[in-house]
Amino acid sequence: MSESTAGTPAPPLDPARDRGAPIAEARGVSQVYPGVTALDGVDFAVHAGEVRALLGQNGAGKSTLIRLLSGVETPSAGEVLLGGRPLGDGGVTAASAAGVATCYQELSLVPGVTVAENLAMGRWPRGRFGIDTRAMVERARATFERLGADIDVLAEVAGLTLAQQQIVEIGRALQDDPRLLILDEPTSALAAAEVDLVLDTVKRLAAQGVAVLYVSHRMDEIRQIADTATVMRNGKVVETVSIAGSDTAHIIELMIGADPEERAVATRPATSGEVLLSVADLDVAPKLRGVSFEGRAGEVLGIAGLLGSGRTELLQAIAGFRPASGGTIAIAGSVVDRPTASRMLSLGVGMTPEDRKGRGVVPGLGIDENIVMSDFGAVSRGGALSAGAIATATRALAEKLNIKAHDLSRPISTLSGGNQQKAVIARWLHADSRVLLLDEPTRGVDVEAKAQIYEIMRAVADTGKLVVFVSSEVEELPLACDRVLVLRDGGLREEFRAPDISLPVLLEASMASGERRTTR
Amino acid sequence: SIPNAGGGDGGTERIGALYLDSQGFYGGVKKGVQDAADADSKKVDFIESTSAGDVSKESSFMNTLTSSGVSAIIMSAVSTDGSVPAVRQASEAGIPVICYNTCVSDDAVDQYVTAWVLGDPLKFGGDLGKQAAEYFTEAGVTDPQMGVINCEQYEVCQQRFKGFSEALTAALPGTTFVANQEGAEVDTAVSTAEQMLSAHPDLDGIYGEAGGATVGAYKAVHTRGLVGQVAVFGSDMTSDIAAELADGSVLKAVVDISGIEAGKLAFAAAQDAIDGTEPDEKVVAAPIDLYLTADAAGWSETHPDGLP
Amino acid sequence: MTTTLDPTTAPTRPGGAPRDGAVGRVRDTFRRNTTLVNIVGLLVAIVLLYLYLMFNAVGFFTVANQSGLLRDAALIGIAATGMTLVIIAGEIDVSTGPAVALSSVIVAVAMTQWGLPALLAILLTLVVGAGWGALAGVLRARFLVPSFIATLGLWSVLRGLGQFGTDALPVPLPIDEPVMPFLTGTIVGVPTPAVVMIVAFLVFAFVARKTAFGRSVFAIGGNAAAARLAGIKVARVRIVLFAIMGMLGALSGVLLAARLGSGNAGAANGLEFDVIAAVVIGGTAMSGGRGSLVGTFLGVIFITLIGNGLVLLGVDSFLQSVVRGVIIVLAVLLNVTLSRKRGSLEEN
């Protein structure tokens, strides 16, 4: 990405460096799930005031280690110590009493109740007559004030956007002045401004002596806040390195166990392909007004915008999953009268949702079925599904998209996040969609898988299709897109073409000079 | 008792009617009551409900009827003891209660019930038991092995069985009841009866305590190809039971209380009570009829709509 | 190559800012709180029903009928308080009818055959009810048997036990005994069971909103995994929940025995469906995580009113079942439609 160029390996840290007793420690822990060894004899320790990054590819075991440290699970072997004392099977309650606060990777909020209630869950303030609701609300308000986030604590969580929910989750971890704060991919759903909010908070807490364990696939964040990084691979700790002393290439090499290849995807300033998608004056109540743009065959079209700027709504409206309140959508030159989901599907529009786990995959079904689901007809022979046709079709796609799976009939839930995402994209290649709308396809996937996804997008575009790419990680738009549209204040405001797409101009455009927040 | 508000001469009369369950018998009662009202050229609104054999539902309906001040209540009580409070409540509110078919315990009848159109279940079972004994004697079976398809979630059925078994064993002391299983609804009855025939291959007869049980029993005998070996004695006439009885190969006798007749008698008793006429006799006997093969055709003719 | 696309369109209002003023606050509350919409809807429906029945059903608006209505409501309502929590927790209990019936038998047997004093017999019945409820809870929480199946099994077992133990005959209560008549009497004019029901609603409304247990129930129903991560003892809450439900069934059984003067193993047939329908009509989501006791209370009144009105209007007894079915579905349909977020993608 944007970091150092040299390839010098950094020296491993001296583990015996005297810093007093670690706040949290894992000694020789292993965790075995049926059929998977998620952790294999891991030793790990984190000290007060330290910001430790935990790095590794999807499925390396990062979240598993975190679950052990937070008492959610007890290890199959080895032990966890918090503040020098064994956690045993004290569970979440004991870990939390020892000062561990965790923001889990999978959103763990209760949708039907308020934000304030979610923060208080499991430790409601007691008043004279049962729970003291006022204290609960006050405490929640104070927490978000400290965090600098604008969240209505009386709102029901179900009504919040994914990003707001993520901030609530972070707020919950922060509220009790923890001694060890664990953040498992806290920023994967966030855009730049909110990311800064989180990073600032982490820095502030670290300065106060709180230990922070931080998981992210975004290397630039790691560089901003972490002192040291523990790299994991295949359930083992490979090495703990100093961030300052190691370049990104080296860290990636540690993560994937091989030399990273220099990869960049060719971008093109202009395409002469046919206009596949043409949106005119589209209104999507309540967020978007008068959106107009065109997308051509062979193009990777990025859409940038702040959190809540309506990118998701735009894609949903185009795919027919959200009624447009005005304007027209045309596919390959012909205006679609009633853009329902099935109509758009038959016209060759496919969308991958931003919430991969919640709305992307059907966990119990095989990888192959998750792929062919978009078009059963193509793998049917005489009205019945043909196992042979399914196998042929999915094997080809798995190869093309480099989906790492021994057996495509295994449930998709056994795949790592990045590979799940590839399977969801494959779904639309199977349906032979001409217009692919990818909403945050790189969220929560490791660096390597990200690069693969950029290349998939390029390869798909090269076959005469249009790829629309939405990402909250603004820095990846310049890497992958031929053209980037910027959504702001309910409409498309600016357009950039390769090679004039760069991080600073996109950020500038997304935030608009006047209202720009001061965080960066 | 206090003359009633909602009743009255000339105006519309409101009468509450409670049915015990949804067997055809109660359809007959309904028709009988209705016919009687029409014949009387009175304008009567019936406020009706089915207690489905559930005392709590009955209690709630009785309460509703009582508090809405109907002129009289015609009911088939769910339980001799369990239904007492509901009947008492109505009676204490000055509403005449007329039982048909089933009623509350004798004490309570004395105190709270105006009239009871009764087909005595003991006699109901007993008549059939006698007929069964006659049949077996004629067939030369002195120690019949009997199976029973019962409806014992209703108390009245236990009485029926008592009457039946006493009459049969009195005549044929060698009688044994080798199986007794629930089957009030015809679909349970048919598979239970089939299984009973499997478990007891030497069965000589089956007693069906209610309509569904009867149908189930003779259907099972046909299915198992035991025609001529197993005789069925049943209760409650319906069109298809009449047809089977006319055939005569399996179903030998059916005992029945006409719902229509019971309904008519109950309505008459209700009118008397509303008019303030004291009945001579609290218990009004409902005719209990025994039907044999020869009578079946006649029943079908006189009951073209199938209502018993 | 930067081009500004459309600098004119007016910016929308910044999100998240609370609206000012009382009106705004009420509107906000409404928007936020979908259950409130349901409650108002139900209230309107109940008022309309009342008006209609007052003018069309003879004897409806009499003290006697209103108090009878309350008695009927109590039978559904007491169990419905617990059922609300059960459904909020994402579970279901279909064993209510047999539980009530068997409890009425137990209290009667305890008094007549074992000679226990009334209060002791009642206590015993409540404990036994809580016991079989807890059993269902353990099956659900520890052995992961779906609650529908666990309570369906219980349904079968309890109904059978009651009928087997009594030969399906009623067990009369002793006559010269003061407690049971009190339970079927009135307190300042209000039928005792109705008073018990109202107390139960107040208690459970408090429990649901103001106790850790109640909030845990909401949390578990909304997201059980999240509740566990927050340190809530999910299994324990579930077990307690079903135990409470069992106890409430037993309480209804005691009141039923008092009303009928006997314990009846065949009584309260299908009660569970009325109870569940009342809860769902009251706006509690069958998928869990959402619901209110106020809504349930109105649901109970609504469903009792329908039953009472159908009888008083002289509707054919078989048709009553048809009308009830239609009305229940319509009520829930209305409810779902009212509370559905406009333009929401969510479908499930």
Added chain:
Amino acid sequence: MTTTLDPTTAPTRPGGAPRDGAVGRVRDTFRRNTTLVNIVGLLVAIVLLYLYLMFNAVGFFTVANQSGLLRDAALIGIAATGMTLVIIAGEIDVSTGPAVALSSVIVAVAMTQWGLPALLAILLTLVVGAGWGALAGVLRARFLVPSFIATLGLWSVLRGLGQFGTDALPVPLPIDEPVMPFLTGTIVGVPTPAVVMIVAFLVFAFVARKTAFGRSVFAIGGNAAAARLAGIKVARVRIVLFAIMGMLGALSGVLLAARLGSGNAGAANGLEFDVIAAVVIGGTAMSGGRGSLVGTFLGVIFITLIGNGLVLLGVDSFLQSVVRGVIIVLAVLLNVTLSRKRGSLEEN
């Protein structure tokens, strides 16, 4: 500058290659497929039951009883095929009993009162059944009424309609008519209803595994939102599903009428619970997304066997209800425990 992406990170084995050897494959299948474990467990239980009953229940192992067993199984089994799909889709249908009963009435009325020929009457009944099923489906899919409530309403409506229309009297079938007797006869020694059931199982096993519709049902049950975003017409699948369920109920009703010689509005009381229990005992998860027709078939046999055995053993009929309840819960418990061993730690 595009390069092949990942030449290095070695997946231990090339993608898609199955494990070698038959044993390995069997083991793999077992590990993967928790339903297989359940199926074997159920098979063992059925064999044990058979052995026990053969030696203890007089008349059990006779041709007549075995064929009666099959007849009983058919009543549950035909509806259970559709119910399996309904439950896999994450829904439930509690209206089966009244649907079967009313269908038996409709076919009888169509033949006797409207004078339709048997085949036409049957066809009409199936269409009407599919119609009310579709109605429930529309309520669920378009109006978001929970299927429990939609079908509970249907339950009440259908039961009431049947009894209202017939005054609760049986409607006899015409006597001199060949089709209905055929439906209650045998085909090469096997009772016709059992043949129909077996055909239904084969058809639905095929539908579930080999058709777009069947796989859509699994996808919707596993994650409805994802299925929808993948282009599956979720609402349509749900409606068709309930229509099929309605039609199967009507088919059972026709067979029941043939067996009883009449249509009976009060028949098939509580059938829905037997059907649901059979499906769940067969390993279909009530939370949706998982299940098999083979499992359901065994569940049907199991539950029929229990009923048959209890009667043959002469167990008191009230006690039978107790035993059935216990056995159903135990069977599901075993099932859940077996499949949990192999699944994830996840609980909900």
